Amino acid sequence: MTRRRTAATEEHTAFRRALTAALRGEVRFGAAERTVYSHDASNYRHLPAGVAKPADLDDVRAAMALCREHRVPLVARGAGTSIGGQAIGPGALVLDFRRHLGRVLELDPDRRTARVQPGTVLDDLRAAARPHGLTFGPDPATHSRCTLGGMIGNDSCGSHSLAWGRTSDNLHSLDLLLPDGTELTVGGPTTPAERERLRRLPGRAGELHRALQELADGNLALLRQGFPQLPRRGSGYALDALLPERGHDLSRALTGTEGTCAVLLGATVRLVAAPAARALVVAGYPDETAAADAVPALLPHRPLTMEGMGADLIAALLAAGRRPPALDRLPAGGGWLFMEVGGDTPAAAEAAARTLAEDARRGHGATVTVLTDPDEQRQLWSVREAGAGIVTRLPPDPSQPEARGGAEAWPGWEDSAVPPERLGSYLRRLRALLAAHGLRGVPYGHFGEGCVHLRIDFPLGRPEGRRTFRRFLEEAADLAVSHGGSLSGEHGDGQARAELLPRMYPPELIALFARFKRIWDPENLLNPGNLVDPRPLDRDLRLAGLPERRLPLVFPYPDDDGSLAKAVHRCVGVAKCVDTSTGVMCPSYMATGEERHSTRGRARLLAEMLRGEAVPDGWRSREVHKALDLCLACKGCASDCPVQVDMATYKAEFLYHHYRRRLRPASHYSLGWLPLWLRATALAPRAADRVRRSPALAAALRRAAGIAPERDLPTFPAETFTRWFRRHRATHPADPAAPRLLLWPDTFSEHLEPHIARAAVAVLEHLGYAVEIPDRPVCCGLTWITTGQLTTARRVLRRTVRAVPPDIPVVGLEPSCTTALRDELPALLGRDPAYGDAARDLAARVRTFAETVDRHTAELPALPGSAITQVHCHQHAALGTDADRRVTAALGLDNRVLDSGCCGLAGNFGFERGHYEVSRAAAERVLIPEVRAADPDTLVLADGFSCRTQIAQLADGRRALHLAEVLHRALDTAP
Template sequence: MEARFRTDSTTRGAYTSDAGIFRRVPAAVFEPETNEDILEAVSYARENGIPVTVRGGGTSVAGNAIGEGLVIDVSTNFNKVLEVDPEAHTARIQSGVICDDLRDAVASYGLTYGPDPSTHSRCTVGGMIANNACGSHSVAWGTAAENVVELTVLRADGSLITLQRGGTSDPEVTEQLRQLRDEWIADFRLELGQFPRQVSGYGLHYLLDENGFDTAKAFAGSEGTLGIIVEAVVKLVPLPTHRALAVLAFPDIFSAAAAAPLTRRPGITTSEGMGGDLIDALRISQGPDAGSSLPGAEILPETGQRAAGGWLYCEAVGNSAEQARQRAEDLLAEFGKHPEHATVAAVVVEDPQEMRALWKIREASAGLVTRLPDGGEAWPSWEDSAVPPQNLADYLRDLYALLDKYELRGIPFGHFGEGCVHIRISFNFGTEEGMDVFRAFIKEASAIVAKHGGSLSGEHGDGRARSELLPVMYSERVLASFRRVKDIFDPNNLLNPGILVDPEPFDQGIRPAPGQRKHEFLPMHSLPRDKGSLVNAVNRCVGVGQCRTSTDAMCPSFQITGDEVHSTRGRARVLSEMFRGELYPEGTGSQEVKEALDLCLSCHACASECPVNVDMSTYKSEFLHQHHKQHRRPMAHYSMGWLPLTSNLLHRVPGLARVANAVLGVEPIKRLVMKLGGVEADRSMITFSPRSFQSEAKKRREASDGPTVVLWPDSFTNHLDAEVARDAFDVLTALGYRVVVPGGFVCCGLTWHSTGQLTVAKKVIEHTVKQMQPWIDGHTPIVVLEPSCASMLAKEGPQLLSESELAATMATQIKTLGEFVEAHASSADGEHTWPFAQIDGQALSQVHCHERSRRAHGGSASVLSRLGVDESTIQTGCCGLAGNWGFEPGHGEMSRQLGERELFPRVRELDDATPILADGFSCRTQIRDGLKDEPEHRHKRGIHLAQLLKSALRSSR
């Protein structure tokens, strides 16, 4: 990709905030590729008096990655690992390298990069250095500053300077820094660097002789106010060969905090704490509207009758599994010697997958705790305070008392072994009274942390959240030294103004403050978890950036483009700006907002993988519903959105489907029809089944002596791929069930929903519920073969019909075929009525994105295992077609690129005998279309689980 200079309002809206509470609309966004690009951009800004802010992954919680001038985003193109020196244990990198990418690049040498904040999968190393991030392993490996060897920095005047131990490449700057050190030497020794997590302000204590006059380390934590990091040489550490995780439960959070200093011992590399309410928040996030969300809570040790109010995660490492486990066991034994620090329960976990699941809880904390156990909102700002570890328990008691005083709530978590606490608090930014409480609380909390000898920031910097409060913890002389170092590097205050020196007020420009709701509208969905408000739903996105993680399924379009606009977070920011009405005064009529949402595939991955379950698919439908009240709909919304009804009408006339297929098979006619229908011309034309499955089902005999199961005739298997439904009928009958197929037009409304035709979707679902009323009883299974339809009936349908008890009841009866067959197999009679022969082979599964995000794949996976099928699954999530999205003009190329991430290459590798399982009609279409021009592979087809089960029926062999 090439450098891009962007001034469009869509891009500017996506960059208005980071992971904090602050809002600044940038004048422009620049994505550099080389040092020269950055130099040119800074020169332009300097000549025009435009302030400059550098941004990495945008995961800062203090508002130090946003600005009203030029935002330079180094994460898109400026992100290379330039050199690894395994002998010296160092790596030379560009500043936009993602932390995990660096770790992956050096892992083959048996090395890793030590600092690892919870956002390690998407934060940049340059941003970590700029904010002096630390992470869970800082007990062993220290802060980002302590892992810096050398920095190459672009100053505001356009000069490049190298910073390292002993001085800089510029003799004049070196001398100025020595003079600074000599004038303030006593102050630095008395006030700076008093404990490891004292991160607030500039790290000028590294200029002391006893610290090697290390100008690179002193620059770390300067939050982009002194210069722009273009290259860094960072220290690497040996990768632990074996790990074990000791998980300790305590009666309350204060007990966990008091016990944390005992965990600082050789072989223990983490000492992470969490409040017990975090587990409650986790279970809320795994509720009925949230999909599969985060696993892991079931691995935590049982606490019996005593509830756990606090937790510690302590990782032990060793040269062998036995040594790692022994160190973890020794830690547990240590607590037995201290009755005052007794645990409620404890366990040592050694299985890598279980450890990963437990760490995922901790790493998702920053998102999880933005929703309290009762569903209330909580916000960052008093986010990273730290005290000497031995003072942590007393500090937390005072902090809790202050929360009680102002009737606020929050769930603490963080690096307890180093005295650092993260907490999101239930501030009410929507009223002036709430803002008054916020101001008073922050001021008093600052005084409390200073009383305990602590730091306003224990990592991630002060930013806009805490810079104004620095006089609470530092003397006027130390503050004067901060101003002096700013003058040395950036005398004209071009770089990230308003932070650390001449700070902005900590309550200025808060994003969710009054005024955010100018263009709020009443949504069609009930949004019960957000009090019926789409603004509240959008505000779920606090900005932790999980949607920018390349290893997850969330945000397929971001994985292709690397563009913040096309991340879930970017879209949430644009929607937030739409409701505010300043950047997009047209509100829902804005074409810029529509552009931001255009590449959302409505895959629902964010509904489960986002820690706070942002559901951009639903928000997009609501926006399109409003937008097209003011603008004409594209033809694809009619040709694709109304496909269920047109298919139904087509099959009402005997023989008409065959005629339609024959006519549409003529190439010129096909091209004309697709052009008139507003769909991608290079897509394959759909074909209709000769007869609908409903018409065939009328002639089938039912096993009347068995329990009843309803087989849902979704539009795809009813009209376009009736073979799947026929096979499912045979499978259910062979299992001993009386299979009922509803007649008439029944539809989940999916295609209208995804195109934002919500009024029609609601009417369709209302009609369907009436048609289905004879079987809505709360217990008769309704087997839905199309995963997207199952998701729609179980989730969106009840929200659109929020007053309908029948819709809510029907949602509880929805089962996928895999879920139903697995439940049957696990029942008392299942063993006696298992009509399938063993397959004993391999299979590749493209799990439908709605099944993956909303219902999980466990039922199908279990059934395949019972059949002896060794299943491997596509890990990248959505196949890339995503229903109508992949047929819409302009989406064809990206749809193919999404398929090429993993799906198409994996299918090409398969031999012809290996089944390709794809329950989604779109997924099967994508496989067929993606390989249609490859003679050696174009015969390969995806099949539904029903078809595999039908082939395994003993009677069919």
């Protein structure tokens, strides 16, 4: 045994060395990289041997050759959002195509084709085609991050497949690499003469074409009769595409093979003309089964889409966060059909929509809304697109009113499909099957093609969970087949459903699947264990093997039963965090492009740390620390992630345990204790400023404090805000009859930018408030929280709670501090018997400066002009910006809120040594170029101290203003 293990280790080492020497791209075999690539969006976990990110196609060829030589399986991977387990493989080399092979190589608008690399993101292709009035028809909900290679591997569809078909309907040709190194291009339907020519090709290519034609010609009756005929059949190999009447269509037969037959080097895809105008018809029915019953009668209108969902999806959305205003446009009902129609003009699109709406009313008594405004349509579509993430947490069970939240819901029976005319019956039976097993789920999906998405609260973390999982999937497979359906209608089979294929196909066809796989991959190197000779569907579950022992934790995790393991397993791989096109999440991933720096990657590492296998060092893990070190704690994931993975909280928890009773980095003592250092500086501000202005002393201070040498130190004002306020109040007594407000003197407004707090006092007093401040120093504890010094943070917060008088609204100026008072204060003190009630009471009284001013917009003077706004990440995540937008609109400002994400400074992060490059890259993505390009007369608004500092230090000294300063300026210039 020892000799075998030693030989295997030596072979593994030899493979790693050979791969590193042969490839120009990155080759990673460390525990961190293996961990973050051990999951996709499925229920399964498979640790790969290693990960390679090929720099070019030569790297792909070299990797394939070395895998063949060393007998290492190979798994090609795009965005890693496969729901069946297709993008992971035990002991495999994972090839990640996103990093370097993601370009649109050529676009021909006349022929309506495009040549793409396998890692091309769908939205990038659509953006390239848009100026020509074209698009790629299939559009899955993950369009902002899914790759064309992954779409071809799974034969992806999306909501518009009703009009434009699946990926396999939109391909011209595929460029392939076989395991033996053979390269060939396969296309669509061929003539008998072309097939004869292919048979006569020399070498491996001719051998392959002969074998494939013989497979088809020898089994014509089986291929014609063995496959169900329905719009969405995503299970098994599409061998009926090899029939002579279908032109022996190899590109279609290979689409949906899940990387088990060949590796894609590139593809030429077909584009379609996008309608010049669209309108959306939303029809309401008593429930989703009634909506499904209405589908067949409405299909003759040939809508572009026909999506269905029920009231429980809306309930899941509301349980997940704030209520989107778009829901006000939903017509009455408990189930809905979303039907989009197109036209050459807006009038034509609206006319088609009105006709469809009238038919929906007459035929099944639907309540109907017609939307023609593109923004309103986008807002409602966002509800449907978010479904894949939202329903990973079910809404609370009405039968259990004492439960705080809903159960976790998992894939497995994610996208079954039946003929549309049988969809209503299937949904009713499926609901009954769920009830019979004591399970819950939220069905929704592509009702126009009979495809149902459904995540289910399988008890996978409990001992009986595997048995429940298996029994349900077996019975659900039989139910779908009894309705003439497919186990999968969109996402493929993978490990989740391949074992069930014999319930859908006869044994002779299952044998043909194996024969087809051997023709392409005789040595079974490509993604083994999927589709052919599948791994059992209830093995390798990622929740299996997790420790049941509860860890002592600081944060309460109330929505996760107090469990960090349950919290990190919120991440189900939807991968919105690797969408680099918009939003706050995840700034470090946007800067580095490294999977371990995404929210998803960090969640996987924390989960593996808790498991204790690949990452065995627990809280002392260097791999987890390195990944979390570049987390900006921006909280973007807490709002942008569909399941509210809160990495800022997990990072603080980890740092607390990692450094407990250990020496910390210098920045934790300098920046983490910043409020106290600044309080000391305020005793001698001139001396402190002399140190700042001395290059030698400032450099020494940076080194000692762990501050990045590229950073300028802040200036220190001669007087703190509190001192000014006491002088001000002595000469300007408050009106005792005026409503009272307590203005929070956060560290930055108190010690670094007191002019902002002074401006806020002027504005609030102008609006009639009696402004107060605490009679002793207070702090939200944020700097200690972000550095994981949670024991100290609790002490600080207890003193703060004692210092704040009761029954008075508290107004915050700094978004990060305001968020800490609303969220972290009750989280850290909520269970404290002496302070819990007071902490919750204080948190409930905290509001933003804009929320206070928003009550007086009619009293504000005009300040016409243009402005751009950088929203602080914590405000985006926790506080919201509706009030800010109303206030700037009341001023008459033409204000554009930047979609710039995190500024990159993020409190202590951007000041810490080793973080400057990532911090600057995050800022240079959108924010700094926008500020540099803005007209000198354009106001730059940024309520966050970090945002203003980053702008000042990187945007050529351009100064950003707090909203309080802008309002003060408006008052000063008013008649």
